[in-house]
C-alpha cells in the first residue's frame with residue numbers, strides 16, 4: 001500500500017491556506033491542514049477541508065460539452081474551442097468588445113489566470129475580467 | 136529509532152511506518168515502506184503534531200490486514216487505545232514507537248506544538264473564556280456569566296467542521312453534526328449551543344485531550360476545555376480514565392434491552 005502526503009495550497013479563495021492531500025494508492029482520500037503553514041497555521045475553512053471532494057466526484061466534467069438545441073452534448077476540445085471563438089467573434093463584431101467578459105477561477109493556477117486576463121485584454125480588447133473568489 | 140523502524144520494515148513486523156519527514160522545510164507526516172527503506176534515514180520526530188493514528192484508520196479501512204507501525208506521543212497512544220475500544224484499529228496490527236510529548240505534569244521536557252500557548256486578548260478575557268484556564272476556574276463563574284461567556288465563544292463558530300475532521304477519535308461515517316433535524320444545513324453560526332454540546336456529549340469517554348481540535352479551530356473556541364469538563368464528569372460518574380487503557384469502556388457496553396416509554400406530560 002502506498003500512502004503519500006502532498007503539500008498544496010487551497011485554491012478556493014485568495015487567502016491561500018496550506019494543506020496536505022492524503023492519497024492512498026494514488027487516490028486522494030482526504031485533506032489535512034498543514035500545521036506549519038505560515039498563512040493558515042493549521043486551520044482551514046469548510047471549503048478547504050473539502051477540497052479533495054470534487055476531484056473524485058462523479059459529477060465532475062471530464063470533457064467539454066456544447067449546448068445544442070437546449071441540450072448539452074459531448075464535444076471534442078477542438079470543436080468546443082472553435083465554436084466558442086466563432087461566437088465570441090460574432091458578438092464582438094456586433095456589440096463591441098465590452099459586451100463580453102472573462103470570469104476566471106480559483107481552481108486554475110496563477111499562470112492560467114494570467115493567460116486568461118491576457119486573452120481578455122489583448123485579444124478581446126476588454127477589461128471585463130473577474131474572479132470567482134471575488135463574487 | 137531509525138534502526139528499529141528499518142528492522143520492523145525488513146522483518147515484516149510492519150507493512151508501513153507512519154512518521155515524519157522534512158519536506159520543503161515543513162515537517163510533514165510520511166508513510167515509510169520497505170520499497171523505499173533508505174528514506175527511513177530522513178525520519179524525524181516532528182514538533183508539529185498530526186494525527187497519525189487517524190491516518191492509520193484510513194489505511195485499515197482500505198486494507199483491514201495491513202500492519203502499521205507509527206510514531207506515538209502519549210496523545211497518539213491514548214487515541215490508539217480508544218480506537219481499539221471502538222474497533223477502528225486492531226492493537227495486534229499496530230506497533231508503536233514511543234516518543235517524547237506534550238507539556239504535562241508528567242513530562243518535564245515536552246516536544247510538541249502545544250509548547251507555546253497563546254495568551255488570549257483583553258476582549259476575550261473580558262467577555263469570553265480564556266482557553267488556558269482549567270476546568271475549576273471555568274466552573275467558578277456564576278451561572279449567568281458562564282452562559283454569556285460560553286455563548287460568546289460558540290457564536291463565533293464558522294461551522295468549518297475542523298474540530299470533527301481533525302479529531303483522531305471522530306470516525307463515524309454518519310455524523311450527528313450533519314443531521315438535518317439536529318443542526319440543519321446552511322445556517323451560520325450553526326445552531327448554538329447545540330452544535331458544540333452535541334459534539335461535547337459525543338466526546339464523553341472518547342476525547343483523549345490531544346488538543347488538535349482547538350489547534351485547528353479558526354475561531355479559537357476553547358474546545359479542549361469543554362471536552363475536559365465532559366470527561367471530568369465521566370471520571371466522577373464511571374471512574375473511567377478516557378484513553379488510559381484499551382479495556383472495555385462504560386460507553387461501549389451492550390446492556391439489557393429496555394423498552395422506552397414516553398414520559399407522562
Ligand code: SF4
Pocket residue numbers: 010011012013014015016017040043044045046047048049
Ligand atoms: S481554506 Fe478557506 S480561507 Fe483558506 S484558502 Fe481555502 S477557501 Fe480560503
Ligand code: SF4
Pocket residue numbers: 298301302303304305338341342343344345346347348349358359362
Ligand atoms: S482534544 Fe479534540 S481532537 Fe483531541 S480527542 Fe479530544 S475532541 Fe478529539
Ligand code: SF4
Pocket residue numbers: 291292293294295296297298299348351352353354355356358
Ligand atoms: S473548529 Fe471551531 S469554528 Fe470550526 S466547526 Fe469546530 S468549533 Fe466551529
